[in-house]
Amino acid sequence: MVVWRRTVLAGGVLAALLLAAVFAARPADARRSLPTTSVGVGAREYRLTAYRTSVPRGTVRFNLANYGEDRHDLVVRTRGGRELARTAEVRAGKRATLQVRLGPGTYRLICDLADHEVRGMHTTLRVTR
Amino acid sequence: MSAVGVAETAQSVVADEPVAEVARRRRTRRAARRRHGRQKAHRRPRQGSVGSPGWNEAHVRRLFWRAGFGATPVEARRWAKRGKAATLDFVVNGPPGGAKLRGPEPRVDGRTLDPLNEWGDNVLWWLDRMVRTTYPLQEKLTLFWHDHFATSEQETPLMLAQNRMLRRRALGSFRDLLGDVTRDPAMQLFLSLAGSTKDAPNENFARELMELFTLGTGYSERDVREAARALTGFTADWHDNGTVTIQYEADEHDDGVKTLLGRRGRFAINDVLDLVTAHPNHAPFLVNKLWSFFVATPPSRATVRALAATYRAGGLRVKPLVRAILEHPQLYRNLDEPDLVKCPVVYVAGALRTTGSHISQNYPTWLLETMGQYPFYPPSVAGWDWGPAWMSSNSMRQRFTLGNYVVNYGRPRVRRGSAPATLTAQEAYDLAWRAVAEPQVSSATRAALVHLAAHFFDDLDPDWRDKADWRGEALQATLRHLLLVCPDSQLH
Numbered sequence: 027m028v029v030w031r032r033t034v035l036a037g038g039v040l041a042a043l044l045l046a047a048v049f050a051a052r053p054a055d056a057r058r059s060l061p062t063t064s065v066g067v068g069a070r071e072y073r074l075t076a077y078r079t080s081v082p083r084g085t086v087r088f089n090l091a092n093y094g095e096d097r098h099d100l101v102v103r104t105r106g107g108r109e110l111a112r113t114a115e116v117r118a119g120k121r122a123t124l125q126v127r128l129g130p131g132t133y134r135l136i137c138d139l140a141d142h143e144v145r146g147m148h149t150t151l152r153v154t155r
Numbered sequence: 156m157s158a159v160g161v162a163e164t165a166q167s168v169v170a171d172e173p174v175a176e177v178a179r180r181r182r183t184r185r186a187a188r189r190r191h192g193r194q195k196a197h198r199r200p201r202q203g204s205v206g207s208p209g210w211n212e213a214h215v216r217r218l219f220w221r222a223g224f225g226a227t228p229v230e231a232r233r234w235a236k237r238g239k240a241a242t243l244d245f246v247v248n249g250p251p252g253g254a255k256l257r258g259p260e261p262r263v264d265g266r267t268l269d270p271l272n273e274w275g276d277n278v279l280w281w282l283d284r285m286v287r288t289t290y291p292l293q294e295k296l297t298l299f300w301h302d303h304f305a306t307s308e309q310e311t312p313l314m315l316a317q318n319r320m321l322r323r324r325a326l327g328s329f330r331d332l333l334g335d336v337t338r339d340p341a342m343q344l345f346l347s348l349a350g351s352t353k354d355a356p357n358e359n360f361a362r363e364l365m366e367l368f369t370l371g372t373g374y375s376e377r378d379v380r381e382a383a384r385a386l387t388g389f390t391a392d393w394h395d396n397g398t399v400t401i402q403y404e405a406d407e408h409d410d411g412v413k414t415l416l417g418r419r420g421r422f423a424i425n426d427v428l429d430l431v432t433a434h435p436n437h438a439p440f441l442v443n444k445l446w447s448f449f450v451a452t453p454p455s456r457a458t459v460r461a462l463a464a465t466y467r468a469g470g471l472r473v474k475p476l477v478r479a480i481l482e483h484p485q486l487y488r489n490l491d492e493p494d495l496v497k498c499p500v501v502y503v504a505g506a507l508r509t510t511g512s513h514i515s516q517n518y519p520t521w522l523l524e525t526m527g528q529y530p531f532y533p534p535s536v537a538g539w540d541w542g543p544a545w546m547s548s549n550s551m552r553q554r555f556t557l558g559n560y561v562v563n564y565g566r567p568r569v570r571r572g573s574a575p576a577t578l579t580a581q582e583a584y585d586l587a588w589r590a591v592a593e594p595q596v597s598s599a600t601r602a603a604l605v606h607l608a609a610h611f612f613d614d615l616d617p618d619w620r621d622k623a624d625w626r627g628e629a630l631q632a633t634l635r636h637l638l639l640v641c642p643d644s645q646l647h
Contacts, residue, residue, distance in 0.1 A: 066272040068310040073393055077271040077312060089274050093308055119308060121274065146393070 060084030223291025249290035512565030576627030
């Protein structure tokens with residue numbers, strides 16, 4: 027009887043551990059299955075153009091190209107102004123990539139060098155569910 | 156041992172041989188039969204199937220390379236039979252119903268192309284059109300106009316829009332094309348026509364309009380300044396989402412009297428374009444430029460005069476002029492000795508198209524960049540340097556690399572069991588030659604490759620040769636690669 031009970035107990039523990047492992051794995055799997063979407067971004071004086079204005083939630087890869095004559099960068103901010111990611115300064119004619127995971131919402135893309143944002147180097151990106 | 160010899164030997168299979176060995180021998184026998192059949196077809200006289208006197212596969216190959224991106228063996232045979240006039244009609248006018256893309260959609264790393272958002276996909280997108288189009292001349296002329304109206308380093312959506320416009324106008328009226336180029340946002344931003352106002356006229360576009368786009372010579376500095384005044388009034392209108400459209404604002408236009416190319420008046424944009432295209436230097440200028448795109452040797456004065464007359468008589472339409480160049484006897488000179496260097500784009504697109512390969516990887520993008528011709532990024536407003544300038548040591552090395560990719564990932568890939576080591580040197584060469592679409596090869600190159608094949612197994616014990624198919628396959632890959640990259644393949 028004791029042996030039987032111990033067996034049931036051990037089996038239950040094992041099943042619980044397996045279930046826990048499965049449920050623990052789900053969020054990670056779900057995260058992994060979210061798509062990566064590329065967004066081309068062109069920078070020039072004094073415009074910032076995103077070639078996609080809406081993307082599904084997940085990883086967004088910004089492919090920034092500087093078509094202008096000055097240095098520019100790309101900064102991703104929430105609508106409230108919190109900075110999420112940024113590139114280094116990109117020289118004229120050069121390119122940079124910035125990868126960031128974004129949930130649903132609206133994000134602001136800017137160049138924050140000097141007064142570039144005020145002069146027009148900003149745009150928005152909408153992330154859908 | 157000949158291929159037929161292989162088949163005969165394979166018939167005497169002993170009963171207790173392993174099944175795999177028997178199956179291998181059967182495959183070899185079937186392959187030998189197929190080869191034998193193809194060899195018979197290959198031995199058909201090249202000059203025999205002529206649809207019109209003096210028109211054969213060599214003419215078709217020359218025409219298809221110059222007017223497009225090469226001919227497959229099937230195309231060469233088909234159009235040799237149909238004759239010169241029918242072939243030229245097809246090449247110049249394209250298929251009934253317009254251009255279509257034939258074959259599998261391009262995929263890179265398992266995904267479809269995203270020309271706007273993925274770096275290099277715009278290049279692959281255009282290259283794919285060159286590989287799969289049913290109207291290659293249209294793509295070839297789109298490339299010509301991209302070099303002629305060289306615009307560079309502008310936003311991807313603008314460059315793609317310009318590319319579509321160049322394709323739409325490629326064989327139509329030059330005047331209409333020039334009008335669209337003048338108003339094209341990528342060009343307007345590239346040569347600072349947008350923002351050129353009566354108070355501060357910018358001369359960039361006006362200068363290139365005369366020097367590079369329409370005349371070459373026959374104008375003065377004053378003409379440039381006056382044309383710049385007449386071209387004022389365009390502004391770039393940026394929208395909230397970052398896109399741009401070009402507007403014309405009459406208030407910013409200089410409506411004063413100008414003196415331009417010997418004429419006087421209150422000229423505006425269309426007047427400038429009409430004046431430069433009516434100038435006596437325009438037709439010879441464009442004739443020379445187009446001629447040098449298709450033919451290596453310069454035209455005689457009489458040829459230029461005749462072609463210019465054709466161009467003017469056709470109301471400045473490009474198609475009649477191009478047709479006249481494509482049917483000119485000089486284009487078919489020295490069919491055995493091609494003399495026009497393939498530019499990198501034509502070399503890459505041609506290698507893929509003629510061998511039946513498709514865009515499946517992104518290697519063409521970085522190869523084209525290092526070969527010196529990265530589409531959408533001509534080095535200056537004067538376009539690329541053509542001719543022998545393409546054959547730098549670095550560029551040639553990258554052409555060699557391209558051959559490797561095509562043989563490894565394209566249709567000429569050597570399948571296991573397809574190339575027994577027992578083939579004779581000539582058979583091995585023929586097999587490779589057919590696999591890469593029967594390219595034109597000089598006798599010297601052919602002799603060198605057959606010699607290579609003849610000595611490829613010298614280090615191998617002769618008794619082992621019929622068991623060394625992997626060496627036969629290595630030889631095939633080598634021969635196919637060398638046929639794709641040999642000196643003969645650099646020219647068309």
